[in-house]
Amino acid sequence: MNIILLGPPGAGKGTQAQRLVKHRNMVQLSTGDMLREARTSGTEMGKVVAAVMDRGDLVTDEIVIGLIRERLAAGTTDGGYIFDGFPRTLAQADALGALLEELGESLDRVVEMQVDDEALVARITARSTCGNCGEVYNDNTKPIPADGVCTSCGEAAEFKRRADDNEESLKTRLLAYYKQTSPLIGYYHAKGTLVSINGLAAMEEVATSMDQALDG
Ligand code: ADP
Ligand code: ZN
Numbered sequence: 001m002n003i004i005l006l007g008p009p010g011a012g013k014g015t016q017a018q019r020l021v022k023h024r025n026m027v028q029l030s031t032g033d034m035l036r037e038a039r040t041s042g043t044e045m046g047k048v049v050a051a052v053m054d055r056g057d058l059v060t061d062e063i064v065i066g067l068i069r070e071r072l073a074a075g076t077t078d079g080g081y082i083f084d085g086f087p088r089t090l091a092q093a094d095a096l097g098a099l100l101e102e103l104g105e106s107l108d109r110v111v112e113m114q115v116d117d118e119a120l121v122a123r124i125t126a127r128s129t130c131g132n133c134g135e136v137y138n139d140n141t142k143p144i145p146a147d148g149v150c151t152s153c154g155e156a157a158e159f160k161r162r163a164d165d166n167e168e169s170l171k172t173r174l175l176a177y178y179k180q181t182s183p184l185i186g187y188y189h190a191k192g193t194l195v196s197i198n199g200l201a202a203m204e205e206v207a208t209s210m211d212q213a214l215d216g
Pocket of ligand 2: 157
């Protein structure tokens with residue numbers, strides 16, 4: 001089964017995606033992660049996207065569609081794909097539909113994770129990830145272990161904060177979400193694939209709603 005996780009920055013898409021990867025053998029395709037990799041690679045494309053990302057604006061459709069096209073062409077997966085942070089515009093949504101159709105694949109569910117803006121700001125400014133495996137930590141709900149050893153990969157890792165996880169960039173990211181991405185809610189509702197869940201509940205509750213959304 002192939003799914004999209006839709007929601008504003010900080011809605012918990014990455015955290016839920018990591019869980020689905022573990023429990024359902026799915027493959028997470030996060031355009032945010034791909035772009036962060038691209039920017040550290042030192043390529044021309046990496047340099048262009050770095051500035052755009054730090055501001056909180058969207059990278060061009062051409063670049064992100066190219067990244068997704070490459071990954072999909074690289075092979076299939078038994079558990080299916082989780083599209084995390086993609087599509088973010090109607091053009092990207094159309095492109096994804098066409099790519100999946102070419103591969104004879106379906107888009108089975110679009111799960112919208114609903115949260116309010118205040119919660120997003122609090123979550124994002126408290127967020128950090130394991131530099132080794134990408135496990136997400138939160139100063140309030142899931143602090144970095146005192147011994148500095150990641151609970152997921154068991155490594156004494158460096159815990160990183162993202163350059164765009166500050167209040168100024170976050171404002172731009174939220175605006176981009178409402179202007180460019182939220183129209184996808186109507187788009188997928190019309191296609192009959194949309195399921196909305198409460199992303200503000202405790203992590204286990206969100207996980208339960210996610211399972212119901214996928215299996216129901
Ligand atoms: P979040 O959802 O927490 O804001 P992501 O890691 O998904 O973060 O994305 C970080 C940044 O990468 C975005 O603010 C944007 O600049 C860029 N980006 C990621 N995915 C896309 C996309 N599908 N289209 C355009 N830009 C994207
Ligand atoms: Zn780790």
